[in-house]
Amino acid sequence: MATMKDIARVAGVSTSTVSHVINKSRYVSEEISERVNKAANELNYAPSALARSLKMNRTKTIGMLVTTSTNPFFGEVVKGVERSCYQKGYNLILCNTEGDNERMQASISTLLQKRVDGVILMCSTLEGKRIDIFERYPDIPVVVMDWGPMLFTSDKIQDNSLRGGYMAAQYLIESGHKEIGCITGPLIRHQAQMRYEGYKRALNEAGIDINPNWIVEADFECDGGYEAFNAMNAKGTLPSAIFACNDMMAMGAINAANESGVNIPQDVSIIGYDDIHISKFMTPSLTTIHQPKYRLGKAAVDTLLQKLEEKSSEAIVVQLEPTLVVRKSVKVLS
Known part of the structure; x- marks a missing residue:
């Protein structure tokens, strides 16, 4: 493998001059730069990323x-x-x-x-x-x-996440819903807790009671949303709307609803969180909170x-x- 010393010998210049041309660290005349670059091409010289990283x-x-x-x-x-x-x-x-x-x-x-x-x-x-x-x-x-x-x-x-959870629940309230459930993420995780806190804040401000039968903790995955919807459904009457604290759980919940003969959004409305790319291609397309x-x-x-x-x-x-x-x-x- 060719080195700067080899280029210097072929071009008839010092090694430091070769370094300045290769690294563009100092002005070198056009005539000398051309000689150095020609020698480098002839020798198939490739700069060493390792050597440069050690130097820099x-x-x-x-x-x-x-x-x-x-x-x-x-x-x-x-x-x-x-x-x-x-x-x-x-x-x-x-x-x-x-x-x-x-x-x-x-x-x-x-x-x-x-x-x-x-x-x-x-x-x-x-x-x-x-x-x-x-x-x-x-x-x-x-x-x-x-x-x-x-x-x-x-x-x-x-x-x-606190603001995002608040916005999701607030939109459901503004859409006329008063029976609003929540499928949370794992509440030991900060972002899940904050989204849930935002949901609770919006309902409290609107004077809407939180029904514990409509709060189910899940795992931020599709399977978790699927199981959470079924657990909520098994407890009796469903709410008119559900905030799923991410889009994956919303997808799982929609799948479970379809299997149970619950129409989305005619029977139950669902809002997600994240706005992953596939959320707009679901049926129905998912209303959600966009995370940049x-x-x-x-x-x-x-x-x-x-x-x-x-x-x-x-x-x-x-x-x-x-x-x-x-x-x-x-x-x-x-």
């Missing part, structure tokens, strides 16, 4: 850890991260934790040993876990997404790179606001 103390690589899920939400966020990395000239190493704390710790250790410039965590099933290894790498910035209170120093990107997934991913990368440039130790919290997307799954009562 940057690998231009970001590591990201994601929890396994059938929910396309995660893939849509990763797409935003990956595109932003590409636009900024960074590579992305993606690791799957499968909801396992030991696997997450091992993946983080591997990423840090590979000298990634920063780490993005989107492993909400593991929120509340202490990650001591970051304390040994204080110069590597960490950004977390979709996570509750943190037990380690990091920046945070989140959607305003691409912007979440972009904000994570931008925040990480900002930390790298500024070398600031102050934690940054970026909160993106949800919006309502009205489609066909909610009936407006007269």
Whole structure:
């Protein structure tokens, strides 16, 4: 493999001059630059990314850890991260934790040993876990997404789940509904708790009683929504509307309703949360709360790179606001 010394010998210049031409770090005359580039082409020279990373103390690589899920939400966020990395000239190493704390710790250790410039965590099933290894790498910035209170120093990107849950229930109330149930996510998780709190706040402000038979905790997956609807249905009369705290559970609930002969939205209205891409292609198309997934991913990368440039130790919290997307799954009562 050709080196800069080989190029210098063929071009008849110093190694430092070759370095300045290759790295464009200093002005070199057009005639000499042409000789150097010609020699590099003849020798099939390829710059060493490893050597450059050691010299610059940057690998231009970001590591990201994601929890396994059938929910396309995660893939849509990763797409935003990956595109932003590409636009900024960074590579992305993606690791799957499968909801396992030991696997997450091992993946983080591997990423840090590979000298990634920063780490993005989107492993909400593991929120509340202490990650001591970051304390040994204080110069590597960490950004977390979709996570509750943190037990380690990091920046945070989140959607305003309290506001989103409030908006979902408020829309059902404005549509004339007074019997409103909720299929929550796992309430040990911060985002699930916040969406449920927003739902309760909207009902309390409207003076609407919360029927405990219409509150079912599920798991943010389709199966959970399916089972939650059936559990609610088995308790007796269904509410006129249900807030499913993500689109996957809303899809499962709609499937269970169809099997039970319950028409959506004629008999029961359903609103979801996330606005995943397939939600508009369901039957009926899903009214939902839009979470800006691409912007979440972009904000994570931008925040990480900002930390790298500024070398600031102050934690940054970026909160993106949800919006309502009205489609066909909610009936407006007269």
